[in-house]
Amino acid sequence: MSLDIDFIRSQFPAFSEPSLEGQAFFENAGGSYTCQPVIDRLMRFYAQRKVQPYAPYKASQLGGAEMDEARQRLAAMMGVEPDELSFGPSTSQNVYVLAQAFRKFIGPGEAIIVTNQDHEANTGPWRRLADEGIEIREWKIDPQTGHLDPEDLERLLDDKVRLVCFPHCSNVVGEINPVTAITAMAHAAGAFVCVDGVSYAPHGLPNLGELGPDIYLFSAYKTYGPHQGLMVVRKALAGLLPNQAHYFNGDVGYKRFTPAGPDHAQVAACAGMADYIDLLCDHHGGPKGDDAERAGFVHDLMRAYEIKLLQPLLDAVKARKDVRLIGPDDAEMRAPTVTLYLNRPAEPVAAALADMGIMAGGGDFYAVRALTALGIDPDNGVLRLSFTHYTTESEVNKLIAALDKVL
C-alpha cells in the first residue's frame, strides 16, 4: 500500500490556504504544518472546555478527559504506559528539568556521555552538571561525515557512566542512529539512556517499547501538533529520580517531571495527533486493534514514501561540486532533513529560494557544536531543506530546479 498523498494533504488546512499557495514548504524540521484534527480539538477546547479541568461540572470533565485521552492514546501508540508520558512546554525545557533531577541523582565520581551531534537542547543542560563534579564525556562525530560511531561509544563506557544522551537523528546530520543497539550497549554498561527524538518523530512515531531507551523526547509542533514537548520517562528510572513537581504530585508519573502547570488546551489538542495517525491507518487499510501496531504501520508508510522522494534530492545535491552534503547520501539511512554547506552565508540563499516559492531556512539551527565539529563556520551556517510525508514529488522537483538557479 502506498501513501495517498491527496488524502494526506486534505488533512492539512495549510495546503488550501490562499496565502500559502504556490509555496513549497521545506523547513519542516523547524516546525511542521498542523493537521486538521489538532486544529479542531484546539478550537473546541477554547470554545467549549476552557475552564480548570477535573472539576465536577461538565465542561471541566470533558476538558480533563480529553487531556487524559491525549496521553493515553499517544502512549499506547508508542508502546509505553500512560503514566510514563508527560507534556511540557518544549523539549528544551523538558531536558532542563530532567537535568535538574539528575543533578541530585548522581554525583562526583560518576559520568554522563553526551554527543556533539545533538541540538543544544539535549547536550547543554547535561554538560552544566560538570558544576557538580560530574564528569562529562563527549561522544564525538566524524568531522567529515557527521557520523556517530558506536565503537567510539564503547570506548567511553565504563562503570562510572550513569547516563548516555544522544539524538535519534540530528537536525543537521540527518543520519538515523541505531537506538536499539546503542541502548543495549549503554544498558550493558549499567547506564541509562536519553534520546532526543525531535528530528525523528515527525517521520513516524517510534515504538519505545521496542527501541528501549529510558527517556525519549520529541516536540509536537514539529509532528503536526500544537506547541508542546512530549517526554517519555520509563517507570524504572522515573521512580529513582527525585520529584521535580509540587511535593504532593510526586507519585503521579506524568506530573513528576513537569513543574510548570500544563497548557490544558494544547495537551488536549495532542489527541488530534492520535486521531491523525488513526485516520491514516484506516484510510490505508492498516491493521485493526493494537495501537502500537497501527502507529507502526503508519510509520512504515511514511518512511517508505519519504525515502522514495528523498533519494532524487540527495542524488541531485551530491552531484554538485559547489555544496557539501552533510550526512549520508543514501535515503534509507537518514531522515529527509538535508543540510548543505555552501562555504558562504546560507541565509541569503534561503531568501533567494523564498523568492522562488521555496520555504527553507539557513543558519545554525542550534546545532552549533555539530557544525563546528564538521569544520563549518556557524556564522555562515547551513542551508536546510527538510520535508515530511505530506510533501509531493513535484515540490521536490521544484526545489531541485530552484537549487540549480540559486547555487
Ligand SMILES: Cc1ncc(COP(=O)(O)O)c(C=O)c1O
Ligand atoms: C533535534 C532537536 N532537538 C531539540 C529541539 C528543541 O525542541 P524545542 O523547540 O521543543 O525545545 C529541536 C528544535 O529545533 C531540535 O531540532
